[in-house]
Amino acid sequence: MPELPFQTPTEFVALALTLIAGWLLGLASAPGGRKWKQLYQDEEVAHAGYRHQAETDLREANQRIRELETERERLQKSLDEAQAAPPSAPTASADAVSETDSEPGAGWRGWFGWGRDNLARIKGIDEAREQRLNELGIKTYREIEKMTADDEAALEQRLEVEKGTIADQEWREQAAMLRAGNDDEHGQRYG
Incomplete structure (x- = not known):
């Protein structure tokens, strides 16, 4: 009777390790792996650029809001002063x-x-x-x-x-x- 090639648990473990090592070697040497890695890095760069642009836009919007609030307060103060002026003095309303x-x-x-x-x-x-x-x-x-x-x-x-x-x-x-x-x-x- 012919003898089976893998009979002991040690032989099965060696076979599994050999298959896993071959699979990893195949992944590492395949050109598709670099392509996906490059796409991932490109996506990270694009996302960082988007985050930076969003933060810049938010900073500018907050600055514009502060400017508009200051202008509104100035106009409100001017309007209050105009309303408090004596009635005989013509003012811009x-x-x-x-x-x-x-x-x-x-x-x-x-x-x-x-x-x-x-x-x-x-x-x-x-x-x-x-x-x-x-x-x-x-x-x-x-x-x-x-x-x-x-x-x-x-x-x-x-x-x-x-x-x-x-x-x-x-x-x-x-x-x-x-x-x-x-x-x-x-x-x-x-x-």
């Missing part, structure tokens, strides 16, 4: 600015043209006086148009001009025309 944002023919000027009208177009207001009006918070035609007689008197005092100058030069009427976009009529009447 949030309502006046938002109302003029959409009006045609407003003649916008300023940084990228936002937030104020060209008040020097009103006869009786030169560049220096326009700058002084802006410092006092008057930046739009609507604010001049809505002034009362008391507001005019207070403004004349602040501008150090003769009493009745604003009414005589018809600033309110001119502002209403310019705000409405009636440039031709304004030019004919006040040339």
Whole structure:
């Protein structure tokens, strides 16, 4: 009777170890192993880049939020000061600015043209006086148009001009025309 090649447990263990060693040698020498390793490393690099970009975006977003919150606090403080100002002193209000944002023919000027009208177009207001009006918070035609007689008197005092100058030069009427976009009529009447 022929003898079986593997009869003892030691021979079976040796056979198993030989098979495992051959399998590991085959995996190590196969070109596919390097390909998967390279793909894994590439994926790790891409993931690290994505994490870095996400962290950068989050930092920038948080910085922008802080800037916007600071701007909101500044605007709120400005609005609170404007509301606390005496009623005879005309000031720029949030309502006046938002109302003029959409009006045609407003003649916008300023940084990228936002937030104020060209008040020097009103006869009786030169560049220096326009700058002084802006410092006092008057930046739009609507604010001049809505002034009362008391507001005019207070403004004349602040501008150090003769009493009745604003009414005589018809600033309110001119502002209403310019705000409405009636440039031709304004030019004919006040040339």
